Amino acid sequence: MVGRFELVSGWGRTSPSYCDIRRPATDQEVVEIIETAKKTDKQIIPRGLGRSYGDAAQLGGNIVIDARSLDHIYGCDLESGVISVGAGISLDALMRIFVPMGWFVPVTPGTRFVTVGGAIAADVHGKNHHVDGSFGNHVISLTLIGSSGVMELDPSSEDFWATVGGMGLTGTIVRATIQMSKIETSLIKVDTERASDIDDLISIMEATDDNYKYSVAWIDLISSGKNLGRSVLTRGDHALLEDLPIQKRKRARYFDPKVGPKAPLSPPFSPLTPLTVKTFNTLWYYKSPSRKLGELQEITKFFHPLDGVGDWNKLYGPKGFCQYQFVVPFGQEDALKEIIDVTSRSKMTSFLAVLKRFGEGNASHLSFPSPGWTLALDVALGSLGPAKYFDYLDNVVLKAGGKIYLAKDSRVRPDLFSAMYPNLPKWQVIRDRLDPDNLFSSDLAKRLSILETK
Ligand SMILES: Cc1cc2nc3c(=O)[nH]c(=O)nc-3n(C[C@H](O)[C@H](O)[C@H](O)COP(=O)(O)OP(=O)(O)OC[C@H]3O[C@@H](n4cnc5c(N)ncnc54)[C@H](O)[C@@H]3O)c2cc1C
16 A cells, blocks of 8 residues: 555546555555545545546645555345445456356446446446436445545435545545346447438437437537538447347357557657548548448447557547537537537547437436537647637537536636536535545646635
């Protein structure tokens, strides 16, 4: 558990921080780190696999609890699919262990290299949000170690919902009991179709998304005019045994993915220029089938295409990139279209963007998902004028009654953030009770004044 100052940063491009990293092996060691912080007047933030894009899991000059070491499996019931695990275990590890036994994680983000603690703290969503909600909806109970000691929390308590989506600011989650999802096979039965523009896409998704457990659209943000928002929609369900050819049924549940070749270490310039991205997007659109039904795809191809390329984020070159994700309520489709239109007309180099339809939110005050359209896009920071562009998007989102996602943010203005999250004051009251010593904080919390009551 001995700490030393190390440079930590987010996945996109955030100013890195020197932090005192502690790697506790037991719950008791977490308690001891908290006691040390109290005595030395330091603050703490827990960190998982560091896959949040901005500064959520760093705290310059202070203590970072690297929770990856808390990765035990405490129990599993293979009849019901209820598992009890350390918060540092990754979704990748859970899939490797439980997919062959017929259980899948209830929610997976676009990368499986996230920890259970990070998934709860950001209340992550997947392609099944419109059907199953976010990660917190599948947590039966959790153990939190905060400044007031060890707490066992379940969904009947407001402290549980302040921790779900609470970005590590209520304490360190050390373990969780989760309901996994039953599967017959490790394949997904996928329908792919192209949408010619954004209106076409919206009408297909509105009419038929609910027929699928998983749904996502990949949008070409560079095309404009009559091609504005042209997309490839992929939707699917876990394949049943009877969907597999007979010769594949013996090895129906298999999960042992390899990570592909790594991107070259810090290329001196980004190969992603407006021209190469435009060419890629066009090739990708026409290479995708205009309509293909019932294709059997592996979990990695369907859920985690980027995990197949090691260090793909380095492809953006030394200046890095900024990820931006927002949700606007249903009925605010004009705001969505305006953002797609502005992006296609701007000089931003934006690779494929991802559009999903969110279903109902949960009781968490700071959770991101709420009913509406959510778009996630990357912008290479070599492009001209990204600050003005993002400020413009913030205003469109706010005016439409939407919000940005904290796990992806590195630059929103504090006043806009609090306007987008009207339940922030309610969360602050609970958080102040849970952490009266104000021990837990993060660079993100400081940047956005999340802990400062107005
Ligand atoms: C390629 C890629 C695709 C992604 N796709 C999606 C997506 O589809 N949907 C989505 O919702 N997100 C997505 N994300 C974001 C990612 O799922 C979240 O940022 C997630 O929180 C990362 O988990 P982590 O373990 O890396 O946590 P970190 O990034 O290390 O931390 C994230 C937050 O969780 C807190 N935290 C971590 N561990 C604990 C703990 N033990 N106790 C208390 N708090 C803790 C941290 O303090 C921090 O505030 C994606 C990220 C990448 C890189």
